[in-house]
Every structure is written in structure tokens, then in C-alpha cells.
Amino acid sequence: RKEVEQDPGPFNVPEGATVAFNCTYSNSASQSFFWYRQDCRKEPKLLMSVYSSGNEDGRFTAQLNRASQYISLLIRDSKLSDSATYLCAVANYGGSQGNLIFGKGTKLSVKP
Amino acid sequence: NAGVTQTPKFRVLKTGQSMTLLCAQDMNHEYMYWYRQDPGMGLRLIHYSVGEGTTAKGEVPDGYNVSRLKKQNFLLGLESAAPSQTSVYFCASSYPRGRLNEQFFGPGTRLTVL
Numbered sequence: 164r165k166e167v168e169q170d171p172g173p174f175n176v177p178e179g180a181t182v183a184f185n186c187t188y189s190n191s192a193s194q195s196f197f198w199y200r201q202d203c204r205k206e207p208k209l210l211m212s213v214y215s216s217g218n219e220d221g222r223f224t225a226q227l228n229r230a231s232q233y234i235s236l237l238i239r240d241s242k243l244s245d246s247a248t249y250l251c252a253v254a255n256y257g258g259s260q261g262n263l264i265f266g267k268g269t270k271l272s273v274k275p
Numbered sequence: 276n277a278g279v280t281q282t283p284k285f286r287v288l289k290t291g292q293s294m295t296l297l298c299a300q301d302m303n304h305e306y307m308y309w310y311r312q313d314p315g316m317g318l319r320l321i322h323y324s325v326g327e328g329t330t331a332k333g334e335v336p337d338g339y340n341v342s343r344l345k346k347q348n349f350l351l352g353l354e355s356a357a358p359s360q361t362s363v364y365f366c367a368s369s370y371p372r373g374r375l376n377e378q379f380f381g382p383g384t385r386l387t388v389l
Contacts, residue, residue: 205383206380250318267316
């Protein structure tokens with residue numbers, strides 16, 4: 164099993180739709196979790212850190228389920244500008260200095 | 276603040292040539308990283324540094340060397356480029372706050388090795 168796995172998509176949704184992505188991780192000792200957004204031919208940009216209690220930023224909600232070892236990202240009221248690839252990242256500590264391990268990304272396409 | 280910058284933005288090399296990619300950050304971050312991103316492979320860590328004068332290997336270090344002589348700069352070197360090193364290279368930096376290690380990325384360098 165890969166360390167961090169995401170459904171590659173693409174997810175094609177109409178404007179205004181609610182869409183959810185999941186990301187599973189294999190190391191139960193993982194301690195920090197993030198969602199990044201990457202536009203075509205651009206760098207990844209931090210979208211949200213994911214806290215144990217879950218967190219919300221406007222239309223975006225991130226949740227962590229430690230028991231099942233996955234994090235989720237919910238986007239409400241999708242906009243055309245939300246079209247991008249969404250990467251999840253997981254940090255393991257111990258000897259790795261908290262380096263991030265990235266999933267391969269889920270592509271979202273929001274259509275008019 | 277410029278954040279994380281990378282030079283050059285694009286480069287074409289012939290097999291066997293050498294080059295250095297420069298990453299600079301003005302956020303006073305302690306940690307810096309070099310990744311490569313290939314289609315279907317995602318982001319993979321090449322080397323990283325947890326402070327000036329220190330470097331360590333990541334997941335895919337072979338064929339690359341790095342140096343961190345100044346806190347704000349992290350250099351990635353290819354001594355003898357190979358076509359397998361054709362990729363997009365991203366630099367990132369972070370200032371770990373406890374267990375939260377949010378990384379910020381530069382715009383990337385697109386390298387083609389012929």
C-alpha cells in the first residue's frame with residue numbers, strides 16, 4: 164500500500180456543486196496533515212492545514228479521521244476558479260524531520 | 276516579500292552537461308527542500324536541509340547534490356545530466372512550529388535533458 168493515496172479523478176462537477184475528496188495514509192504515526200492546491204503548470208500552494216477537530220475556511224472544510232487513516236476536503240458551492248489539482252500531504256516524525264509525503268493529487272474540473 | 280524564488284525558470288541540457296538550480300527565500304525559514312514532479316509520480320523529495328550548513332537525502336537523491344551555505348539559499352546540482360532527470364523541480368521552505376510544518380513552494384524550474 165502506498166504511503167499516501169488519492170483518487171486521481173478527474174472530478175467533473177457543475178458550478179454550485181458540493182464535492183469531496185478523500186486521501187488515505189498508511190502510517191498510523193502520522194501527525195500533521197495538509198491540503199495543497201496546484202494549478203496547471205504552477206507550484207503547489209497551501210490551501211489548509213488539517214487539525215484533529217476538523218477546520219473550515221469559507222467554502223472549504225477539512226477533516227481528519229485517525230481511526231480510518233484518512234483526511235477529507237469538502238468544497239461547497241464550487242466555483243469555476245476551484246478547478247485545479249488538489250494534493251494531500253502527510254508528515255511523519257521520528258527520523259524524517261517531519262518531511263511531507265504527498266499524494267499524487269485529485270484533479271477537479273468545475274464546469275459552467 | 277518575494278517568498279520563494281527559483282532560477283532559472285526553464286532550461287534545456289544535453290546529456291552529460293552539468294547545471295545548478297538556485298532557490299532563495301526571504302522568509303527566514305530554517306528548513307528548505309528540493310522536489311521533482313513527474314506525470315503520474317507526484318512530488319518526490321530529492322534532498323532537504325534543516326539549517327545552514329546541513330543537508331540530507333530524501334526519497335530520490337541519486338544524481339543530485341545540494342549545498343546550503345547561506346540560510347536563505349539552497350542549491351541543487353546536476354553533475355552529469357541524464358534524460359531521466361527531465362522534470363519540473365520545485366523548491367520549498369518552512370519554519371516548523373511544533374508539529375506543524377507548512378511548506379511554501381517556489382514557482383518551479385522546467386528542465387529538459389536531451
